[in-house]
Amino acid sequence: MPNEPPTVSDYEEMAGVDFDFGDDELDRDTLNARLAEMFDS
């Protein structure tokens, strides 16, 4: 989508893999929030 922050899924598609976060401290929602925050900065 134009002018929207990239998501974890976008990067997974680019890399051709699914990220395995494993540890609870690294979760998909947190990373999506960080991506959006940086995109808007």
Add this chain to the structure above:
Amino acid sequence: MNRRRFVLGLGALAGGGAATVGTGAFSSVEAQRNISVTVSDDANAQLGIQPTDEPSGNYVDTTPNDALAIDLTASNNNVGSGIAGGEGLNANAITEIADVFEIRNQGAQTVEVTATPLAYLETDSGAVAVLLVPQNAPDLFGFGVFYPTDGITIKELDPGDDIRFGLIGLPLSESAIDSAGISDELAISAEAV
């Protein structure tokens, strides 16, 4: 058509890029750079690829070939003078570094810019990932920012406009400590629209 290359270096990442072009308007630029290595006089080219003026711009280093590279390793020449000594990403943590480098249209025509890839992975010796994140993209509203399967495309970047990039590092396991790293390239291309 000119080529450029960014190099992403490991223990972290690196990116670099630049463009060369002659005088006058340019119709297209295609650049590929190693991340952790090369390019020539990127800052002054028609398609400027340069560190930002922010402190995080120190993560962009200049290679022996005058190319730019993102280098989060101890080999970055700015360690000790802009970077206090960090040599890599934290394990099991999200490392965010904003305002690392920027791509600026320093030519006379509006161009479509593509940068690829934005995701870098190393999984052989411990999973680590580095994601390049476009910033100030909302300012480009109306111009169109798209994520094709392999990177990002800014449909229209006018003369004088720029797009900044930060990065997010994800060492996905402690086994990555002192073992996993990334050394790769970011390709940047621009074509007049």
